[in-house]
Amino acid sequence: MNKLNQTKSIWVSLLLALTLILGSCSKDFLNTRPVGRVLEVNYYQTEEQAFEALVSIYDVLQWNDQYGFTMFRFLQNVASDDTYAGGSDASDQPSWVAYDNFTLTPNLGPQRGFWRKSYKGIYRANLFLEKIDGIEDASEAFRTRTKGEAKFLRAKFYFDLVRLFGNVPLIDHTLGASEYYTVEQVGPDQIYPLIISDLEDAIAVLPSSVSSNQLGRVTKGAAQALLARALLFENDENNMSQVASLCESVIQSGEYSLLTSFADLWTADGEWSSESVFEITYSENSASDWGSFGWGGGEGNVGVQFIGMRDYNGPTYATGWGFCPVSTELEAAMDGDPRYGYTIIDADALPGAEYTPGYQNTGFWMRKYAPIAANVAPDGDPALNWGNNIREIRYADVLLMAAEAIVRSGGSEGTARTYLNQVRDRVGLAALTSSGNQLLEDIYTERRLELATEGHRFFDLIRTGKASEVLGDQGFVASTHTYLPIPQQEIDAAPDVLTQNPGY
C-alpha cells in the first residue's frame, strides 16, 4: 500500500466513524425509557394495581412520624388529663409539651404532622376513586367494595381534620397545578356532609365481616361505628337517634361481643378479638431500623416505645422512652376500679424494677399499649418494631355510644342502661340504675374509665363541653384550644387560601 492510499484509507475510516456516531445519536439515544420503574400515566390498569393503590390509603393510617413523632392516639392522651407529655426532660419533644400545656403556637405543636398525614391519605383516596372506574380489568364486586373502603378512609381522615382543625380545605379530587391555590378553606358545616355521605356510601357496600387473612380491611360495622362517632362529635341533638340506630345496627349484627376478660384485650392474642370493630394494624415483622423507618419500612408502632419506662430494668416490660406518664388525676379516678391493673402500671409496685424518672414523672405508666419484653420484635431496632395494633373502635365504645345517644335522643333509658351495664358487668362492676342526667354522667364516667389512655378522652371533653373545666388548669382555653392552629408552614405556602384559627 503506498503512502497516499494509506492516508486515504485512514481518512475514510475516520469519516466513517464520524458518520456512524452521528447516526447512532438518533432520538432514541436520548429518550430514556424508565427501567425498573413505571410512570404514573402507564399505571392503574389492572385489579392488582388498583389494590396496591387501595393499600397505600390504608398505609397512611399507621403513620406515626410526619414532621416529628405524631402518634394520634398517644398525643390525644397528652392533650387530655389522662397523661402528661413526659420524656427525658422538659426539652424532649417540644411539640408534645406544647400540646400538654396548651402553649401551642402556629409554629409549635403536633399540627403539621396531623395535617400532612390526613391530606396524604385524602389524596391517595381521591386518586383511587378517580382511577378505579377506568380500570376495566377490575371486577364489579372488587370495584364496589374497594370504593367503599376508600370512602371510609377518606371520611376517617376528614373526621380527624375536622376535629383537630375545624376549618380546613375540602378537597374531593386530586388537584391539578392550576387548582393548587384556588381551593377553599371551609368550616365543619361543609366538611361533615362529605364525611357522612362517604360513610353512608361505605355502609351500603362493605361486607359485614372479612376472612381472617383480610383482617384490617374495613367492614360495614366499622363504617357504622365511625359514622356514629362522627355524628356524636358533630353534636347535633337531632342526629342522636341516628347515632343510636347506627350503634344498634352494629350491636345487632351479631359480629361483635365483649371479651370475657378485659385483660386479654391488651395481649397480642387480643388483637382482632370479637370486641374489635376496627383496628389500625402494626407488625413486629418488618425489621425496621432507623435507616429504613418511615421509608416504606416502618410498619411498627413506635408509640409503644414512647410510653415505656426509660432505661427500664425489671420484670414483664421492656425499656421505653418515658413519655405519657399517667396523670395523678386518672390514677385517682381509677383507684379501686377492676380495670386499674390493666390500665395503669404502678412502677413502685413492680418487684425489682428500676428506671430513670424523666420529665413529669408520676410513677404511673400506661399499661394497655405498654412495651412487653416478651413481644420484643425479632428483627430490626426493637424501638421501631412494636406490633401492638391500635384499638381504634372497640365494641365497648359502641355500647357506650349507643347508651349515650339513646339517652340524648330521648330513647329507652332501660336499653341505654343495659348497654352501659354490659360494659360494667364484663369487669365485675355492679349494674347501675341511674336515670336522666345522672345516667348520662354515669355513661361519661364509664367512657373515661373503660377507654382510659386509649386517646378518646380529649375529644370526649371537647364534645361534652367539659374541656375548660377539666383542662383549664392545664392551660386550655376553649375559644382557642378547641382547635389546633393551622400549621404556619402551610399558611406560608398558601397565604391566600388559609386563615389561621382564632386565638393563634
Place this chain on the structure above:
Amino acid sequence: MTKRKHFIASLLFLFTIGFSAQLGAQYRGVVLDATDNSPLPGAVIKAGQKSAMTDIEGRWTLDVAQGSTARVSFVGYLSQNIEFGASKEITVKLKYDQAGATLDEVVVVGFGTQKKSNVTGAISSVKSEDLEDLQLPRVETALQGRTSGVSVVQSSGQPGAGATIRIRGTSSINGSDPLYVIDGVVIGGGIDFLNPNDIETIEVLKDAASAAIYGARGANGVIIITTKNGSKVKGMQVKVTSYTGLQNPWKKTPVLNATEYATLQNEMAAAAGQALPYSNPSQYGVGTDWQDAVFNRNAIIQNSDISVAGGTDRGSYYASVSSFNQEGIVAEGKSYYERLAARLNTTTKVNDRLTVGWNVAYTHNQSNGVAENTEWGSPLGRALNIDPITPLYETDPTVLSGTPYSSGGVLRSNLVRDDNGIFGISNRVTSEVVNPVAAYSIINNVGWADKIVNNTYAEFEILPGLKARSSMGIDLAFWGSDGLTPSHYLNATNLLDTNNVYSSFNRGFTWIWDNTLTYSHSVGKHNLNYLLGHSAQEVNGRYIGGNKRDVPTQDFQDATIDYGRNEISEQVYGGRWERYAIESYFGRVNYDYDGKYVATAILRGDASSRFGQNNRWGYFPSLSAGWNVHKEDFWIYDNVNTLKLKAGYGLNGSDAAGSLEYASTIIGGRSYTFGANEVLVNGTTPAQVANPDLRWESVAQLNLGAEIRAYDYLVLGFDVYNRRTNGMKTRPPLPDYIGNDPSTANVGSMLNQGIDIEFGYDRTYSKDFSLGISGNTSFIKNEVVLIGNDAGYLTGAGWGPQGLEITRITEGLPIGYLYGYQTDGIFQNMNDVFSHTGVEGDTLQPMAQPGDFRFVDVNGDGVIDADDRTMIGNPTPDWTAGLTIDMRYKNWDINIFGQGVFGNQIYNATRRYDLPTSNMPASAIDRWTGEGSTNAYPRLTFNDVNKNFARSSDFYVEDGSFFRLKSLQVGYNLTGGIADRLGLRKMRVYYSGTNLLTFTKYSGFDPEIGAGMGIDRGIYPQARVNTIGLNITFK
C-alpha cells in the same frame, strides 16, 4: 511481599520494549545538558530529510554530507544549529529553556491545549513537579491550598474519606461538585481510583468562559487531570518511591473526669430537686479515658510505587504499579483503606500524520469505616458523651450478676466481649451513647471497588494544520460491601439477638466517544485555531444486594448469606440505574494577533436524557479576550516582563438531576399489614407531582483578571468574578393539602462573588541555593438570592432526636448559615431576670432563674419564641489561603506548606444535649455557680426550663478559622558520583511531617470539617503524620 515481587517482575518485562535509534553513519556525537553535562537521550538531530535520535547515553550517528547543517532539538531545551565540518565527532550542549518553560507553558483547556500566554480564562494549574515529593493519599489533596478559588476540605480523617471540592463557592443547593475529566474521559463516582504519583498536571477551569467547553456540566468548574506519558523522559526511566509514616491524633478534647462528672451530675440533680445519684463523687477518681480507648496510636500509612517511562520521537510509554495502605487513628482494625493501582499509558506515532494512544488504569480498593460526624453513634462522639465512671471492661462478678449484664440472674449471651473480658455498659447514659469500643468491635463492614478506566484515541493530520481526533473512553466499575453484624447487647435499646450478614454488588458502565476536528492557520500576524467536536456518552448501572440472619458464626470471615439459617429473614433487593445519555456539539475559536490581542469564543449545545422532551437541549456560549500589554511597542518597563489583562463571560449548565426527576413515577413500599398472620401487603402511589418543564440549572459568570511577571522571578495573578446561578432547582414547598410531594422546579438563584489571588517568587541565587515562595488567597461571598417560595427559606440541618433546626437556607443570606437564638450573657440574679423586658415592659423570660441564658428578643415583639431565631454563624469561610515555601541548598531541600481558612464558624454539636446525663466538655467546670461566677456557661440542672441547652443558640457556635502547617518536608538528594556508582540517576531520602501545627480557637477535635457543612457532630479528625520516604530514579 511475593505479590509485590510479582508486579516488579512484570514491570521489568516492559524494559525490553526498546526504541531503537538509526545505525551506521559518517558523523557521530553526543548531546549533553549544558548545565550538568548529563546525556540527553531522545534528542533529535535533523538535517534536511535525514534525522537521527540520541540513544540512552545521548549518542547519535548520522550519514550526511560535509558542509550541510542540522538542527538539534530536545523538548524543554533551546534548539541549536550545527554544521558538519571536518571533525566527524560533534558534542552538542543544549541549554535548558528557563523562560520557555514558564512563559510558554502549555495549559490543558479541554479538547486541546493552549499556550499559557494566550489563555484568556481563569485556569489554575498544578504540575507534577509540585507534587512529586509530597505524600498525597488521594489526588484531591494535591489541590488543597495550592490554587486560588478552589476550596478543598477533607470530609474527615477516616482513611479513604473523600474531600469536598468547591470551585468558587457553592453554586447550588443541589450539589456543587466539579466535573472531573481524566485524560479526556469524563469520570463519575470520584477520582480516588487515581494513583497520585501518576499525575502529570491538574488544571482547574474556574470561570465560565473556560468551562463552557464542557457546557451542561461545567457549572461547578472542571478539574482536568492528565496522567504521565513518558514523553518528557530522556530514554527510559525507572522510578521507585516508597514511604512509611506513623499517624497519631494531634489533640484530645478535654471532658470531665469521673469525679468531676459525678459532682456535676449531683449538682444537676440538686438543682432539679432530685435525689443525688452519687453519694461520694471522689471515690471514682479520674475514671475511664474513653478517648484513649478509642484512638489508635501510631497507625501506619504506607505507599510503594514503581514506574517505568520512556519516550522517543516515535512514541512514549508510562507504566506504574502502586500500593497504598492506611490505618485509621480511630477504632483500631475497624477503620482502614487499601488501594492497589496499575496504569499503562502509551503513545505511538504510526507515521508523520497518525498518532494512536492508549491509557488504561486499573484500581482495586478496600476499606472498612466507622461512623463519623453523627450524633447517632460514632466512636468519638460516644467517647465524648459516655460517662467516665463506666469502665471499659466490667470485671466485678457482683456487677455482672445484676442488670443490665444479667437477665433473671443469668449472664446475657450476647454481651460484647474480647480477650480482655466483657465490655462495660453504662447505667447512666442511654440511647446511642454506648461503650464506643464495644460498639466498634462488632462492626464488620468492608467496602471494595474495582475500576477500569480506559481511553483509546487516534489523531490524524489530514492537511497541514487540520487534525482529526477520535477518542473512546470506557469507565467500568464494580463496587460493593460485605458485612456481618454479630448478635450483641450494648444497652437496653441497642441489641440484636441473632446476627445478620449482608452483601451488596454494583456495576457501573460508562462510555464516552469524542470526535474533534482542529484547524490552525495564520494570515500574517493573525493566528487562528478552530475546534469542532461531537461527543456522546452513555451511563448504565445495576445493583443487587441482600441479607440473611442467623449465620452459625460470629466471625466475619466465615459469614456469607448462603450460610445463614433463618430463611424467613432472607431479603434481596436489586435494580438498574436509570440510563443516562448525553449528546453534545461544540466549537471553539481561538484568535490572537501577534500574541498581543487574544480572544476565545466557545459554543456548546448539550442534550441530556435527564430532562423531558421540551427542555432537552441547552446552549452554552462564552466569550473571553486578553491583552498582552507587555508586547506593545510602548511597553518600556523592562523589569515587568509580562502584563496580561483579561476578561471573560460565559454560561454553563448543571444537569445534576435525578433520573426521571421531571416525571411522576410509581413507587412501592406504601405497605400495610393485613390478616391474622400480619402479612405486609405492598401498596403503591405516584412518587411525586410531575414537572414536565424541568430544565438545566445555569451559571452565568463574569471574570476579570490580570497576570503580571516582574524581574523574571515574581508572578502575580489576580481574578475577580461574579457568578450567578439561575434556575436553581428547589422543591418549592407546595401546601401539604395537595397531598403529594412536589417535584423540583427551576425557581431559585444564588450568587457568588469573589477575588482570587495567586503569587509566586522563584529565584535561583546560585548553583547551590534556590528559594521559591508561592501562595494564594481567595475571598468569597455567597448569597442565596431566591428560593422561590413564599416563606423565603428552606429548612436545613437538624440536630438530635428533636430535630433542632440548626441551619437554614434563606434568601439574602449565605447558604446553610447557622441558625438559632442569640444569647446575651447569663442572668446573674433575679433582678436581671425581671429587668429583661420586652417593648411593653413584660418580663421576657418569666420562667428563668439566675444562671440561665438571657435570650435576645431579636424581632422585638416582646416574646422570646421561635421567631427570634436568626443567623448565628456562617460555615463558609470568607478567606482561604495557602502558602508554600521551597528551599534548596546543595543536596538538601526543604518544603513547607501551610493552609488556612478564616472567618467561618463551626457549630459544635458534639454533646447530646437531649441526654442530660451524657458527659460534658471540661469547660462545664466553669459553669455558672452563683452571682458573678461567669457570663458564658449557664447553670446545670436536670430541669432546664429555660432551655439553655435545648435551644439552638450561639452558645454552640465557635470560631472555625484555622491555619495549619499542613506539611514540612526535609530531603537529601544523592546525585553525581555516589549515585553514579550505585547505578542511580537520583536518590532522595526525606522526612515529612503532616499537620504538625494547627492554629485555631476551635475547641473540638479538628476545625477541618468537610462533610459536615460547618457542623461538628463528632468528626473523625485529621491525623498528625511523621513519615520517612525514599525516591529512587534508576539510570
